[in-house]
Amino acid sequence: MNSSPSFRRIASNYLFTGRHLVKHPLVTVRADGRIESVETCAAPDGRPGVEFYAGVLVPGLINVHCHLELSYLRGAIAQGGGFAAFARSIGRVRGQFSEQERTAAIAAADARMWAEGMQAVGDVANGDSAFAVKARSRLSYRTFAEVFGLHTDSTDEQRRLLRYPETSLTPHSIYSVQDALFREICAEGDEPLSIHFMETPAEAELFEQRGELWEWYRKAGFTCDFLHYGSPARRIVESVPADRSVILVHNCCVNQQDIDLIMNHFTAPVWWCLCPGSNRYISRLVPPVE
Numbered sequence: 001m002n003s004s005p006s007f008r009r010i011a012s013n014y015l016f017t018g019r020h021l022v023k024h025p026l027v028t029v030r031a032d033g034r035i036e037s038v039e040t041c042a043a044p045d046g047r048p049g050v051e052f053y054a055g056v057l058v059p060g061l062i063n064v065h066c067h068l069e070l071s072y073l074r075g076a077i078a079q080g081g082g083f084a085a086f087a088r089s090i091g092r093v094r095g096q097f098s099e100q101e102r103t104a105a106i107a108a109a110d111a112r113m114w115a116e117g118m119q120a121v122g123d124v125a126n127g128d129s130a131f132a133v134k135a136r137s138r139l140s141y142r143t144f145a146e147v148f149g150l151h152t153d154s155t156d157e158q159r160r161l162l163r164y165p166e167t168s169l170t171p172h173s174i175y176s177v178q179d180a181l182f183r184e185i186c187a188e189g190d191e192p193l194s195i196h197f198m199e200t201p202a203e204a205e206l207f208e209q210r211g212e213l214w215e216w217y218r219k220a221g222f223t224c225d226f227l228h229y230g231s232p233a234r235r236i237v238e239s240v241p242a243d244r245s246v247i248l249v250h251n252c253c254v255n256q257q258d259i260d261l262i263m264n265h266f267t268a269p270v271w272w273c274l275c276p277g278s279n280r281y282i283s284r285l286v287p288p289v290e
Helices: 068-073 082-097 100-116 129-138 158-162 177-185 200-208 211-219 232-239 256-265 278-282
Strands: 008-015 020-022 024-029 035-039 049-055 061-066 118-125 140-147 166-169 193-197 248-250 272-274
Touching: 020 035, 020 177, 024 049, 035 256, 049 061, 061 248, 061 272, 068 100, 082 211, 100 129, 129 140, 129 248, 140 158, 140 193, 158 166, 166 193, 177 232, 193 232, 200 211, 232 256
Parallel strands: 008 049, 061 118, 118 140, 140 166, 193 248, 248 272
Antiparallel strands: 008 020, 008 024, 024 035
């Protein structure tokens, strides 16, 4: 006979609901993980079978933007060099790791996220390497098959990843995909898009034909057919349907005018993902959270 309890009762000093702190919470959780009830109880030690954890209970965390397949690069690139230096360093060092090292790093990162309290992950994929780990993970993954490259004119390479569950296409950023392909991706389907946005000042400067990205592209012989939009925010609102949910990632250099333009365009949810750890590591820039 199975005598295991069908639920758990968990108490703490506080519960963070996502908006508010509740003092002396008592949470009843079903065996399948669903929340049965949330009560308050000032003396949980008088209740039989109650587990008490000092501190604050929080809902499962969501890592909105992750590059799981690049976990092997952890600590391999110098900090604080800025975005262009970071991107060039990836190209230089990525060939220095074996397949075994890459696979081990992916598994370790997945385990670390679970141990740190995450329940779900929005993961960016350019290849197959992380899907085996994701398939057996305790985390729930939504995978964004990322399209990028100014010489790329189709999504054929990324579409092969759509055979994996909970996977959909997304453009990498407003500066790395030409106009027709960007608009095609944004118009297809109804899954959320995840777009790197205003991570550095160079993204806005590109539309003014100056700055670090502009010089990089000019020297490499790249041309951009989307500069007529005039700004990154204007490209977003004129290319992405209003009823398409979008995650904008980084946002270090947005201003109030950008925010107003974007929020006034969309009827679907817009999620501003801030990536403080990544921003601190790469550029030291801080999003204007106020």
